[in-house]
Amino acid sequence: MHLIDIGANLTHDSFDRDRDTVLQRARDAGVTRMIITGASREHSPKALALAQTHPGTLFATAGVHPHHAVEYTEECDAEMRALHAHPEVVAVGECGLDFFRDFSPRPAQRKAFERQLQIAVETQKPLFLHQRDAHADFMAMMKNFDGKLGPAVVHCFTGTREELFDCLDNDWHIGITGWLCDERRGQHLREIVGNIPAHRLMVETDAPYLLPRTLKPMPKDRRNEPAFLPHIVEELARDRGEDVATTAAATTLAAAAFFRLPEA
Structure with missing residues (x-):
């Protein structure tokens, strides 16, 4: 398999050693x-720097996660725009809304999201989106930019069947993580992933988070990492009723096209 992990937080300090x-x-x-996720003022530049040390194999996003939305000042906006001038930065985000934890006030989340949507309009780069427990507001904000944005992927999709079809009806891509492997909260995903068209399906670890609970043996430190992506693909293929090679090839092709990656 030749896989593309579309979301790995490899600038996280758990990887420093x-x-x-x-x-x-x-x-x-x-x-x-x-694709190395940039999700804050601190880590977006780090994601770019890491990508630049591994040309052709690592790429970066640049954005501010809703958890960090209070960071999104005019200075922050200028910093994000400067990062997007680099070709190694292939998507705007991680950005969106998170009403599950509300680590930033909702008005701040909406403001930060809107500013980053505007960057996506101006750069026409793909969007790397986050949405949790904010589907109605998220859809309304995206609709305000209807017809102006390039491609978008809903990263780490965990929503309902109805939310999935809302996303697919807007021609958005879907990122599937090890959440699928969680018997406590991912069972509904197993039942709906077969509805995702192959050309809109991508895979990711979200490392170091979301270690697949079906992975055997489990790493002692419980840290997720990109090497575990094949396990997620195997689980996903089974749920889609496909052989692993088919799912692997489709997700790789979709990711390379979506992020406009140079040929390997």
Whole structure:
């Protein structure tokens, strides 16, 4: 398999001790390209710097997650725009709304999201989106930019069947993580992932978060990493009624086209 992990938080400090080894394990597992998530003023520049040290295999996003929305000042907006001038930054985000934790006030979340949607309009780069427990507001804000945006992926999709079809009706892509492997809260995903068209389906680990609960053996530190992406693909293929090679090839093709990656 030649897989693309579309969302890995490899600038997280849990990788500081062994980041190069983690990257090698990913390559050995067939994860040949990765999109490093930029989700704050601190980590978006780090994601770019990491991508620049691995040209052609690592790429970056630049954005401010709704948890960090209070960071989104005029200075922050200028910083994001400067990051997007670099070709290694292939998507706007992670951005969106999160009403589950409300780590930032909802008005601040909406403002930060709107500013980043405007960057996406101006750059026509793809959007790397986050939405949790905010579907109605999220859809309304996206509709305000209808016809102006480029492609979009709803990263780490965990929503309902109805929410999935809302996304698909808008021609958005869907990112599937190890949430699928969680028997406590991911069972509904297993029942609906077969509805995602192959050309709109992508896979991601969201490392170091969302370690697949079906992974055996479990790493002692419970840290997720890109080398575990093939396990997610195997689970996803089973739920879609496909062989693993078919799912792997489709998700890789979709990701390469979506992020406009150069040929491997």
